[in-house]
Amino acid sequence: MRRRLLLALPGLLAVEAASAQTPYPTKTVRLMVGANAGGGTDIVARMLAEKLAESMKGTFVVENKPGASNTIAGDLTAKAPPDGHTILVATNTGQAIAPHLLRLGFDPIKDLIPIGLVVNVPNVLVVGASVPVNSVVELIAAMKARPGEFKYASSGVGSTQHIAGEAFDAAAGVKGMHVPYKGSAQAHLDIIGGNVQMMFDTTSSAMGQIKAGKFKPLAVTSERRSSELPDVPTLAEAGLPGFDMTTWYGVYVTAGTPPDIVTKLQAELTRIVALPDVQAKLRGLGGEPGTMSVEQFARFNAQEYERFGRLIREANIKPE
Known part of the structure; x- marks a missing residue:
């Protein structure tokens, strides 16, 4: 009898472990996005929600x-019940940049658990179709000829677009006027309408306007050319070396979420990002699908927090 009990023990423990798993999901899961509908983060989040x-x-x-x-969504996620039913789809704007500029009610490192990297997307320098320049060289010449007249949009103070614009001004010896928006959608309308001349937008957000002929892409801000914009040079190729300003999209949950739910979401995200149709969509947005392990993304998340803090201090960027 004792031998039978011992032989049965592993099976009993497995049943107990399985029954101890936290039921999930038990209600609607909210994917929080810190930007308006239609932007890059929104596109990624809706794809993930469907899958x-x-x-x-x-x-x-x-x-x-x-x-x-982009920090309102992060704040709501950080303060949500730690049950996995509130998920943050974030970019480095909210996770690694804004904390160095704004007084937040949460700590993006301590109060959120990294689930995984979805995609890394280069920014692209675009001008409106009516702006009479067709290259970075021509843009710099026009900005020098008409100082203060060129306005560049961003999705907010301290966003990657804002930092890219400040870095461009410093490298090119020009001075554009920063016009922050709550997201890319309204910025696009103002660029198309001629109220703003340029923007360092993500390829995922700008690609539709580029394909429609409403934006002219002048350069990408990554080390390599975008696979979706192979004829568009990097800023380094255009004469401004040292640019590596990409926007990455990651997924997070509230700190304190049960480990089995965290593990389940991490496995699901890894599986989804590897799907052929998802890979094709992410590449179609001009991005490189995430390939980091959970541990690598957690380290990357912390490193980006430090890197952007340093860039902000060097550029002396202040909240407006």
């Missing part, structure tokens, strides 16, 4: 909470 709903047999909805340099 998660399919595989996890639950309801996943995207909630747009623009403002405060």
Whole structure:
């Protein structure tokens, strides 16, 4: 009898472990996005919501909470019940940049658990179709000839677009006027309407306007050319070396979320990002799908926090 009990013990423990798993999801899961609908973060979040709903047999909805340099969504996630039913789809704007510029009610390193990297997207310098320049050289010459007249849009103070614009001004010896928005959608309308001349937008957000002929792409701000814009030079190729300003998109949950839910979400995200149709969509947005392990992304997240803090101090960027 004792031998039978011992032989049965591993099976009993497995049953107990399985029954101890936290049920998930048990209600609607909110994917928080710190920007308006239509922007790069929103596009990524809606794709993830669809895939998660399919595989996890639950309801996943995207909630747009623009403002405060994409940190409102992060604040809501950090303060949500730690049950995995609030997920943050964030960029380095909210996670690594804004904390150095704004007084936040949460700590993006301590109060959020990294789930994984979805995609890394280069920024592209675009001008409106009516702006009479067709290269970086021509843009610099025009900005020098008409100082203060060229306005550049961003998705907020301290965003990667803002930092790229400040770095461009310093490298090119020009001075553009920064015009911050709550997201890319309104900025696009003002560029198309001629109220703003230029923007360092993500390829994922700008690609539709580029394909429609409403934006002219002059250069990408990554080390290599974008696979979706192979004829567009890097800023280094255009004569301004040293630029590496990309926007990455990652997924986070509230600190304190049960480990089995965290593990389940990490496995699901890894599986989803590897799907052929998802890879194709991410590359179609001009991005490189994430390939980091969970541990690598956690380290990368912390390193980017430090890197952007240093860049902000060097450029003396202040909240407006």
